[in-house]
Amino acid sequence: MAEGYRVAILGATGAVGTELMALLEERQFPLTELRLLASPRSAGKTLPFKGQSLTVQPLGDRAFDDIDIVLASAGASVSREWAAKATAAGAVVIDNSSAFRMDPKTPLVVPEVNPQAAAHHQGVIANPNCTTILMAVALWPLHQIQPIQRIVVATYQSASGAGAQAMEEMKQQAQAILDGTEPKTEAFPYPLAFNLFPHNSPLNDNGYCQEEMKMVNETRKIFGEADLRVTATCIRVPVLRAHSEAVNLEFAAPFSPDQARAALVAAPGVKLLEDWEANYFPMPQDASGQDDVLVGRIRSDLSHPNGLELWLCGDQIRKGAALNAVQIAELLVQKQWVKPMATLA
């Protein structure tokens, strides 16, 4: 038989699920089987993969039989319910939800930053929050040269972060407003087209929303810096796809823009994009569909002797979700941190 792994995608019909399929095909992931799983409501649909047509199967007790790797992207409650069943069946789960990210037993992995964390997995590896992944990839190369002591970040998060339905809703809202009619809201609490609002995830008692606390806590866990000082303001903006972030950094000592540029040019997963003559810097429309996080507008901070300002854009669905998950799967394969192919005979 062909050499490869048996992979299941949980939540195959969502925006991230679709991207997972595209990436497995594009990156020629060594597959012997791809099983598409979704809620009973979506079961029976067919999706194209490598010129074939795959039928989506309903989640059920035997769904994970003979599966090596599960790429889960169906929300935290589904992951909480099904992850243990998948690992009990012998699979490794790479989970895109927030369910296990802060669980001390679960590695939280960005392959460019902390690949070694995945070595000690106990069946589940968590894929971080999208805004956190994008920031971590861009800041880690700097942190290796001069320790970052404080991060103040403001985000510009696109509709895609809320899923395919939210993207469609924003387009319909825009058309309604252009037509002079009332925009409808369902996926979002307020109209997003031509408007913006603080991220509507539930609020903690400290006034931070959950999305902001993910940036604080997950960055600390990924960097292995429990005391890293991080604050975030997360804002949803009327952009279709790709998130942007204005990042203010304080280092332990002065760190020049040119030092930062040199570190970023040499780093994986990052692309320096600065044309100072043309006043051209990363934009969501350039980051959409790209694997790399685009970084630019690197400046010494006028307000702090050890400060640096930078601006980044990244595709929330790719590097912010599906690509990072597939990279984790590739890492498991490469390091043989999943059942080796030999056992598949």
Add this chain to the structure above:
Amino acid sequence: MAEGYRVAILGATGAVGTELMALLEERQFPLTELRLLASPRSAGKTLPFKGQSLTVQPLGDRAFDDIDIVLASAGASVSREWAAKATAAGAVVIDNSSAFRMDPKTPLVVPEVNPQAAAHHQGVIANPNCTTILMAVALWPLHQIQPIQRIVVATYQSASGAGAQAMEEMKQQAQAILDGTEPKTEAFPYPLAFNLFPHNSPLNDNGYCQEEMKMVNETRKIFGEADLRVTATCIRVPVLRAHSEAVNLEFAAPFSPDQARAALVAAPGVKLLEDWEANYFPMPQDASGQDDVLVGRIRSDLSHPNGLELWLCGDQIRKGAALNAVQIAELLVQKQWVKPMATLA
């Protein structure tokens, strides 16, 4: 004759000019004459005011004869050319452009912050940059109680900041993208609809764009704090009207969210808008057309013992431009810092 002042609007046909007319009418500014001035290209147009129809006159050598107050909003080059002629003719110029803002002889005034600065004018009073005004109004009440030592701000600036033509262009771009055709760009260097980009004002050698340097330098001048530490990242977003700002503050000592709220509730020009139960905070669509700067999401900064995070939205055309200018005119009248009405007989 009726008691009042003779006012000219320079740049009457622009977005701010239109708003200036609306505000003079709405606020019952004591007028005996309103003269509308614009480029020869716009001269001859008629605009409604108090039920009448006023004809726009071309800028020329006699344009400021018998005028007490000029509200100028036609760009820096026009102000540089015409302000001296207006003051030589005896008028006080309230200038909305950047031409004189950092001139040491020219007061830079936000009436809620530094009204006394206007007392010593030498014919020209500068109206600050829009994002700077909105931030100054919200931060000054806090600074009075506990000195602010550092400001890290990221902006979300609407199309309206680039004028009426830019707002129209963004709507046309949105329609083009919804129709699957190529969006056209003229007022902006890149498509703004469903996209965003760093503010495209010219870049300084230090990497900051001019819009960002305005926030740094003008805030210092308005606050009378030459050494205030300020850094800014200015981003243009696909919102039609009203700017938003994510503001991170460091105070000289701990300053609680409740202290900040108490200061803001008592302050002029600011409205506290926080519904933590409903996850409802200031949005551009709520700020549009409003006089007050909306402030909310006040939180203690997890990353700094003396830090505070807040979020604000304000109408760039009203408080960010036209309203502030009219308030300066009202201040001049109230304090008799302009030729008193008695001389008009």
